Amino acid sequence: xxxxxxxxxxxxxxxxxxxxxxxxxxxxxxxxxxxxxxxxxxxxxxxxxxxxxxxxxxxxxxxxxxxxxxxxxxxxxxxxxxxxxxxxxxxxxxxxxxxxxxxxxxxxxxxxxxxxxxxxxxxxxxxxxxxxxxxxxxxxxxxxxxxxxxxxxxxxxxxxxxxxxxxxxxxxxxxxxxxxxxxxxxxxxxxxxxxxxxxxxxxxxxxxxxxxxxxxxxxxxxxxxxxxxxxxxxxxxxxxxxxxxxxxxxxxxxxxxxxxxxxxxxxxxxxxxxxxxxxxxxxxxxxxxxxxxxxxxxxxxxxxxxxxxxxxxxxxxxxxxxxxxxxxxxxxxxxxxxxxxxxxxxxxxxxxxxxxxxxxxxxxxxxxxxxxxxxxxxxxxxxxxxxxxxxxxxxxxxxxxxxxxxxxxxxxxxxxxxxxxxxxxxxxxxxxxxxxxxxx
Ligand SMILES: [Cu+2]
Numbered sequence: 094x095x096x097x098x099x100x101x102x103x104x105x106x107x108x109x110x111x112x113x114x115x116x117x118x119x120x121x122x123x124x125x126x127x128x129x130x131x132x133x134x135x136x137x138x139x140x141x142x143x144x145x146x147x148x149x150x151x152x153x154x155x156x157x158x159x160x161x162x163x164x165x166x167x168x169x170x171x172x173x174x175x176x177x178x179x180x181x182x183x184x185x186x187x188x189x190x191x192x193x194x195x196x197x198x199x200x201x202x203x204x205x206x207x208x209x210x211x212x213x214x215x216x217x218x219x220x221x222x223x224x225x226x227x228x229x230x231x232x233x234x235x236x237x238x239x240x241x242x243x244x245x246x247x248x249x250x251x252x253x254x255x256x257x258x259x260x261x262x263x264x265x266x267x268x269x270x271x272x273x274x275x276x277x278x279x280x281x282x283x284x285x286x287x288x289x290x291x292x293x294x295x296x297x298x299x300x301x302x303x304x305x306x307x308x309x310x311x312x313x314x315x316x317x318x319x320x321x322x323x324x325x326x327x328x329x330x331x332x333x334x335x336x337x338x339x340x341x342x343x344x345x346x347x348x349x350x351x352x353x354x355x356x357x358x359x360x361x362x363x364x365x366x367x368x369x370x371x372x373x374x375x376x377x378x379x380x381x382x383x384x385x386x387x388x389x390x391x392x393x394x395x396x397x398x399x400x401x402x403x404x405x406x407x408x409x410x411x412x413x414x415x416x417x418x419x420x421x422x423x424x425x426x427x428x429x430x431x432x433x434x435x436x437x438x439x440x441x442x443x444x445x446x447x448x449x450x451x452x453x454x455x456x457x458x459x460x461x462x463x464x465x466x467x468x469x470x471x472x473x474x475x476x477x478x479x480x481x482x483x484x485x486x487x488x489x490x491x492x493x494x495x496x497x498x499x500x501x502x503x504x505x506x507x508x509x510x511x512x513x514x515x516x517x518x519x520x521x522x523x524x525x526x527x528x529x530x531x532x533x
Contacts, residue, residue: 155180308503354408
């Protein structure tokens with residue numbers, strides 16, 4: 094059982110309401126952001142939303158991020174029309190149509206219960222008000238929660254702020270008295286959603302170097318009701334060994350709808366490298382990297398020396414290289430217990446009703462299935478959607494109380510050839526591109 098400070102009755106009532114709203118054809122989301130044209134192949138990456146739903150931040154290092162936000166009645170925060178404009182680029186470079194969570198699946202190790210927190214346990218309804226101190230140096234925006242159970246649906250729940258990242262780079266110059274260094278700056282966008290005893294921080298980090306890092310942080314409390322674990326399924330918390338907190342997994346999914354350079358016709362590529370022992374006459378081992386085009390829907394598994402990238406169909410950088418974003422998974426413990434958690438990444442052809450990696454509530458047609466693994470069935474990838482699955486097996490420890498320290502899980506997407514050089518390159522070094530010769 095996952096009861097919390099709110100009553101169970103309230104939880105059930107709200108689930109009913111949400112289902113009814115869906116049945117009535119009320120789709121999630123509020124505000125002008127939903128009014129954007131469906132097909133927006135325009136080169137312009139200007140956000141199609143009103144000021145209240147716009148996030149625009151020029152970081153002190155010269156990079157500007159722009160996007161729109163809306164709030165979905167199940168997925169919570171959804172970021173749309175995300176574009177990146179480093180200094181020196183004449184216009185914003187569109188990266189994503191839409192970025193959002195795709196599910197948080199929480200199975201307990203004793204087999205008694207599992208939760209689909211977004212679709213079944215009111216993640217979005219659990220949006221929390223943020224105190225000013227929780228958004229240091231930033232702005233807290235008010236979110237109107239769709240189908241809210243509260244009399245006042247408005248929650249001061251969206252923080253946008255900036256944060257220092259430490260060194261973006263450092264390089265000793267030609268002369269000993271010159272050091273090139275820059276301190277990186279990020280735009281942070283986050284909400285906190287309570288589900289049962291847990292509070293999830295959904296954090297989006299837009300870096301001045303073009304990377305986007307998305308993380309879910311689990312904090313709040315250990316589930317008070319799950320202290321009945323047998324041997325091997327929990328960990329003693331509190332004096333002696335009388336109460337064992339039941340171990341469980343948090344399997345977090347993200348859904349990314351790319352639109353590099355404003356086009357959704359992106360290509361997916363997988364790269365694998367193999368390392369071979371030195372052949373006769375060779376001084377050292379050799380490594381060979383091969384590319385596999387992923388042109389049909391596919392589930393993917395992380396592997397040593399394997400990575401993927403999403404390649405623009407529409408744009409090249411100033412060196413003539415196709416722009417792309419690389420998928421950089423974070424640490425994960427892959428949960429093999431369900432068909433949809435068995436793989437680290439899924440590439441599916443865009444379908445507007447495929448929104449949640451499991452327990453998808455929409456009707457996607459007869460036999461379509463309700464989880465992402467079912468949607469990987471060989472369709473050509475003309476408009477790929479990228480799903481990532483990052484798992485964390487939580488074996489509680491004494492330090493998890495009280496409150497539980499935030500545990501982060503997530504991944505990044507990093508620019509690969511989006512700009513011809515480091516987007517933060519100082520002007521004096523701008524000529525040092527490619528196989529350059531030192532100037533005397
Ligand atoms: Cu946990």
